[in-house]
Amino acid sequence: MNKGENGEIDPDFVARLVDYLEFDEGRVQHLFEKNYLARNWGKHDYLFRFDKEISRIERGTVLYEKDDSFEVIMGFPKIRRAMVLDPTLKKHFSGLEKVTVEEKMNGYNVRVANVKGEILAITRSGYVCPYTTERAKEKLDLRFFDDFPELVLYGEMLGPDNPYVPKEIYGIESVEFYIFDIREKNSGNPLSIARKHEILEKYDFLQVRSFGKISLKTAAEEIAKIIRTLGEKEHEGVVIKDPEMVLAPLKYTSSQSNCSDLRHAFKFYNEAGRDYMLSRIVREGFQTVEWDENEADFKKRFMQLGESILNPLRESIRSVKNGQRLYEEAKIRVKDLKTAAEFENYLKRLGIDTIFEEPQPIGNEYLIIIKKINKSTNDKTQAIWEGEVW
CATH class of the missing domain: 3.30.1490.70 (Dna Ligase; domain 1)
Structure with missing residues (x-):
């Protein structure tokens, strides 16, 4: 156990972690104090996640005790x-x-791994997502994790029933996992492209398109x-x-992808960071010059770019002016309603304000519509209409 009597980190655990990470004790204590190294929640609180990039360790890296040492699933x-x-x-x-x-592919980054005999889906931030874990167990040939317990699948969760990045563009009915890397535990070293293809084809896993x-x-x-x-x-x-x-x-990335990102960013302009918006606009500038576009193509590009910025912004402002609340709509499909309840609690712990509608039976599963309230943009827009200055 790594917990003391009052839930604090056991000093023996800290000492072993100091040796494993090759950090000094003061630095490890600082990581815990600042929550840069923090527990996961509930039944997965034995997993520690790095909430910040530290030296060679990527943000979202997960660490847990195994035997007399530790095992690590490196971040993206x-x-x-x-x-x-x-x-x-x-x-x-x-x-x-x-x-x-x-x-x-435009989805949500997920790592799927065998963690102490349990198959878990771990998000980019290092959390164990209950919904993604259920889907992973449904979609993947789990024999892979018995045959290669030392390997981790790195992929994208795609499809319309994706609560993070719902997309209809791939022709997927619900949700699927497309693998882009296979990496080793602890080192994070990737397999070669040829070896990756060999393994993915053996287990009939979906993989991102290769050109x-x-x-x-x-x-x-x-x-x-x-x-x-x-x-x-x-x-x-x-x-x-x-x-x-x-x-x-x-x-x-493509121009259309940049503009799609901007449409979402300007719909919820007070949630999206300025760097996020600016970088995509700058990409458009470099691409039009590198591709040596003529005036007709350039005009098409800046009309598309301008529309991506102003149209969603106008619609959001109109909605709030007319007394409507702004929200993102997503959906999930689960076999077990307990998973939906766990996922709702998971989003609350992440600080995401959601409304889960009543489950709709579809075959042997349940479809649930989720409304994610974008409080910051709602409140800021309403305040401006009431006379607040920018």
Whole structure:
């Protein structure tokens, strides 16, 4: 046990953690005091999550006791963004003849792993999501976790019944998991692209679309073509990878994805950060120049960009002016109503204000509509209408 009599962290546990992390005791104590290293909730309180990037440890990394030591599920590595393709790819992947290009799908990042004999779905922040865990157990061949207990699936949760990032664009009926990486516990080292494909095909797991290996010399031109095609379907973009997964990957997104993000951001303008908004607008500027767009294409781009910003903003302001509350609507589909109750409590603990509507039976499952209230934008907009200055 790592709890003392009053729920504090056991000094022996701290001492062993000091040795494992190779941090000094004062630093480990500081992590606990600041909640940079914090417990998960309820029955998963034996899992500790890093709420901040610390040295080589990514935010969202999960740590727990195993035998006389610890086991770690590393967080999602940061993927840097290529703002322009040609010079960035040649510089970043210098020395490679080819790169692998995979689709960057627009969903919610999830890690699925065998944790002390239990299959858990862990969010980017390091929480155990009860809804995602139920779906993972339904959708995945669980023999993988018996055969490879030392490996972790890194993927996207996609589909309309996704309470975090609901999307209809992929033709998914409810929700599915698409795997993009397999990584080792403790080290976080990824398997090569070839080994990943081999394992995923063995267990018939869904995996993100691969466009194969592309010569580094022509990668910028070919990826631009792929991006244009993906953009027409409102898909997000691509991740460019070293086939051996030694060099860090890069990502690049479509204009339509940028605008989709901005539509959401400006609908709830007081929740979204300014950096989030600005970065997507800047991407549009670099892309139009790199692609050497003519005036007609440029006009189409800035009309699309302007509409993405002003249209949702206008609708939100109108709604509040007319006495309506702003909310995001999402839905989940569960086999067990207990999962829905656990998920509702989970969102409350995250500080998300929600309304769960009555479950609707669909076959052997239940569909539940969720309204997530965006209190900050509601209150700010109402205050401005009542005379508050900006």
